[in-house]
Amino acid sequence: MGGRSSVSYLVLVLALFSLGAEAKVHFHKWTVNYQTWAPDCVPVNIISINGEYPGPTIRAREGDTVVVQLENLMPTENVVIHWHGIRQRGSPWDDGTASMSQCAINAGETYYYKFVADRPGTYFYHGHYGLQRSAGFYGSLIVDAAGKEPFTYHGELSIVLNDWWHKSTYEQAVGLSSNPFVWVGEPQSLLIEGRGKYNCSATSRSCNATNTQCSPYILPVKPGNTYRLRIASVASLSALNFLIQGHKMTVVEADGHYVEPVEVDNLDVYSGESYSVLITANQDPSQNYWAGVNVRGRQPKTPTGVAVLNYLPNPSARLPAAAPPQSPLWNDYAYSRALAKKFVALKGYEELPPLQSHRQLILLNTQNKINGYTKWAINNISLLPPPTPYLAAMKYKIKGAYDTTPPPDVYTPRTYNISIPPPNPNAVEGNGVYVFKSNSVVDVILQNANTLTANNSEIHPWHLHGHDFWILGYGEGVFDPAKDTKNYNTVNPPLRNTVPVFPYGWTALRFKADNPGVWAFHCHLEAHFFMGMGVMFAEGIEQVGRLPNAAMGCGLTKNKIHMHH
C-alpha cells in the first residue's frame, strides 16, 4: 500500500537534490498520534508528532526545500499542518488549511508536504483544523539566512508560547457550538516550549508535580554572551507578555522580517506572531533567572508561566530566588499600542510598500448570534468553510462548492456604532471569497467593535496566509477613509503576517496579491476562527499548477476532479 507513490516521490526528491549545490532538501518523517502528556503536570490527551511535545523543530536554510512525510496514525481523526509564515509560492495546496487548500489527511493515510523555505526567519507550524492546534499539535520552523544578518550573537535559543486547558478540545468544541454557549474560560496554565506548572493541590485531577514533562524549560547561557532568542506564540486565546528577570531584550526580527532594533523590558506576543530578541547574559552569573509569560488583554486568572535562564555552569535545577516577573497591567492597552507602533522595517533590508492600492476592504469585526448560537462575523458574515477545499473548487471550477457571490468589501451601514453591542446581533453564515486581480495591491482595514457584552471589545490577532503585509497604521475609534489614509506609514512600515487589532480600534495593512492560490485571513485565536472569524482571499487561480491527487478526496472533489484530466 502506498508503495507506488513513495517510489515516484523518491524520484522527485532526488531531482530536487540535483537542482543546485546550495539548496538542500530536508526530509522529515513524522507520525501523528494521540499521546498522554502532562505539559503542566496534569496528564491529558494531546495530538503529538513522533510522540514528542512540542513537535520536532524543522530547521532549514533560506532557499532549501522542506519535505514532511506525514502519516496520520490517529484512528478516526483527520489532520493538516499549516506552515505558519511560509508563503507557499508555487505550492498553495501545501498551505495546510483543511477545507481551504486541501482535503484533510485521512486517518491511516500519509501525505507529503513540500515547500520552499524561501525567506529566513522565525516560523512555526501547527494544526489548522478544528481545535487541533489547541491539542498541542505544533512546533518550531526556523529558516536561517543564507547571507549576513544585520546583527550578531553567540548562540541561539528558541521557545514557543502557549496557553493550556485541561478540558479536551472535543469538549471545548461542544461548548463553542452549543446554545447556550459554553465558554472554555481562562487557561489553566501558560506554557513556555510546552512546559508549565499547575498547582497540583488546587485540582482533584491526577497531577504530578515531579513529572519531568512539566519541569521548566531551560535556556542555557554563558555569562557575557549575547543570544538570539526566538519567540513565537500559538496561544489559543490569550494575548501574552514575555519577559526575563533583570534582562533587557532587543527586538530585531518580527515574523521573518528585520525591524529597527527596539529595546524592551517585556514583549507583547500575540498568537500567530514571532520575534527574535537579542539578550545578553550580563547579570550576576551566580544566579539563574526566571523567564516568564503572563496574560494580557483579558483579566488574568492564570499564574505566570516560567522557564529558567540558566547561567552556566550553574545547575539548571537552581531555581531563581525571586518571584516570577510580572508584566504590565492586563488592560494597559496604551502600553500595547505604543509598543506595537515601535516596530518599523529595518532601513535598507526590507521591501517598501507600493504607494497606492487598487482596492480597499474595510472589515468590521463583530461578535454575533446566528440562530441563537454565538459567532464571530466579518462584515456580518461568519465564515463556515465548505466540505470542498476552495483551491480545488476554484482551480477546477467545481460548481456548487461555495457561494460565488463575493462578500462585501465594506461593512454597512457605514454609521455602525462600534461602541455598543450590535443593535441587531444576528449575522449570517457564508463561505464566499474575496477574489483579487493578480498582482493588484490590496488595503485591508480591520475595524474592531464592541462584542455582545456592553463595554467589551477584545484584541484579535489577524493572520494572513500566503503573504506578508505592511502595517500602515493603527488607530482608535472608527476608521475614517478620508482622513486616516493620509497618515499611513509608507516610509518604513513593518512587514508581518500577523497583526493585532486593538479594542475599539482599527489596523490598516497593505499587501500585493501576487501569490496564486486561495488564502485564509483570520483571527488567530483558535476559538474565534472556529466560530467564523475569518475571510477567504484568492488570486491568480489560473496560474495554479495541477493539484496533487493526495490533496483531494473530500466534498465534491470525490467525483468532479478527474473530469478535467
Next chain:
Amino acid sequence: MGGRSSVSYLVLVLALFSLGAEAKVHFHKWTVNYQTWAPDCVPVNIISINGEYPGPTIRAREGDTVVVQLENLMPTENVVIHWHGIRQRGSPWDDGTASMSQCAINAGETYYYKFVADRPGTYFYHGHYGLQRSAGFYGSLIVDAAGKEPFTYHGELSIVLNDWWHKSTYEQAVGLSSNPFVWVGEPQSLLIEGRGKYNCSATSRSCNATNTQCSPYILPVKPGNTYRLRIASVASLSALNFLIQGHKMTVVEADGHYVEPVEVDNLDVYSGESYSVLITANQDPSQNYWAGVNVRGRQPKTPTGVAVLNYLPNPSARLPAAAPPQSPLWNDYAYSRALAKKFVALKGYEELPPLQSHRQLILLNTQNKINGYTKWAINNISLLPPPTPYLAAMKYKIKGAYDTTPPPDVYTPRTYNISIPPPNPNAVEGNGVYVFKSNSVVDVILQNANTLTANNSEIHPWHLHGHDFWILGYGEGVFDPAKDTKNYNTVNPPLRNTVPVFPYGWTALRFKADNPGVWAFHCHLEAHFFMGMGVMFAEGIEQVGRLPNAAMGCGLTKNKIHMHH
C-alpha cells in the same frame, strides 16, 4: 454546497416511494456531533446523534427501505455507521465499515445510507471506526414482521446493554497502541439503554447523582400483561448477563431469527448479540422490580447496572426494596456453554443449512506481540485494514490497495498447543482477504487458545457482516475435523450473526457466500478488533453494482476510481 446531490437523491427517494403500496421508505435526518453526557452520572464527551444518547431508534417493517441522511458535524473526526444484522443485500457499500465497505464520512460532509430491512428482528446500529462505538455512538434498529409471528404479546420494550468507561476513547486508543500496553481496565459502569449509576462518592471527578441522564431506565408494564423485551449488547469488553427480579424470561428470537422457546432465569448476552424475550408481569403488582446486568467471563469489578420494571400505576420512582439481582458466577462457563446450546431454530420457521460445505476455515484466535505491541491475531495474522476500502479496491481492481495473497485457511502447525501461551508470541500484520466462490458454502471453525497470560483464555463474540450463519456446534479443547464434524447439528441449528467462542474451546458455523461484497468477520469486543482480531471475507465482487461516489475519496480511490468510468 451539496445541493446537486441532494436533488438527485430526492428523485431516488421518490422513485423508491413509488415502488409499491406496501414497502415504505423511512427517512431519517441525523447529525453526528460531540456532546457532554453523564450516562452514569459522570459527565464525559460522547459521540451523539441528534444530541441524543443512545441514538434515535429506527423502526421499519419487513421489506421497507431505510434512508439515513447522516451529517457529520464533528470538526475533525470521520464516521461510519454499521447496521448490525442488516445483510445489505445489493448495497454492500452501506455496511458502514470504514476501510472496508466505504471511506469514512469526512467531518463536515453528509452521506446517505440506504438499505432494505429485508427481515424482521431485533437489530441495532453503531460506529464501526476506531473506538467510536465505545464513545456512545449506537442505537436500536427494529424491524417488524410483515406477517404473523410465532408468539404473541401485549406490548413491547427495548433495551441496549453496554459497558462504560470514564477515560476518553482517544486515551483508550493510545493505551491499546502503546508499548508497554496500557489496558483500559474493567468498566466503571454497566448501562441499560444508556443509563447507569457510578458511585459519586468514589470518584474525584465531577459526578452528579441527581442528573436525570443517569436515572434508571424505566420499563413500564401493566400487571398481568406479557411483553416482548428486546435486548441487545454493544458492550466494548464485557460478556453480560441480564435478569429481572422474580421474573422468568422466555427467549423467542435471537439475532433476528426465531428459536424454540427457552425459559431462563437470566440470559447471557454477548456483545453483538440480540434477543427477544417474553416476560409476564405476574408478580406482586404493588412493587416495582429491578432489571439488572452483570459482568460474566471476567472477574467482575463493576456494580450491577439496573433498570426498573415499573408495574403501572406504581410511580416509576418507587425503587425496589431488594438489592439488585445477582447473576451466576462470572467464571461458570459450563453454565454459559449449556445456555448457548439451548438455542435452536424454531421448527418450520427457519431455513436449514446445506448438509455439506465447499470449504473449511479453521481460525486460531491468539493474543500476540508484534514489535513488542500487544495484538490479537487469526492464524497468526493481525488485521490492519488498509486506507483504501476493500470493496472499492476489489470492485475496481485497484493495484496495491491490499495484500492479494489470501491468508491461510487453516492454522499451522496443526499441533499448536492451545493450553499454553504461544511459544513464539510474534504474529504479523496483514490485510489479505478470504475470497469465496459465489454461492459456495463455507464452514468456519473458531478455535480459541490461551492468551499471552498463563492459564487465561477469554470469550470472544464473533460477528459476521452481510450474512447469518448456522451454529453447527460448540466444543471444548482442540477441534478435531475428523471427529467433531460428525456431531454437527444440521437438524435445527440456530441462524445467528454473532456467536461466542468459549475459553479453550471451539465454535463451528456454516454460511452461504451468497451476498456479493466484502465483509468483515471479527471479534465484536471493540478493543480486540482494534488490535487486529478479525478477517475479511469476499464473494461475488463482479456482481456488485457501481459504488456511490460519496463512498470514495480515501486511499487509492482518490486517483484511481475514475479511470474505470
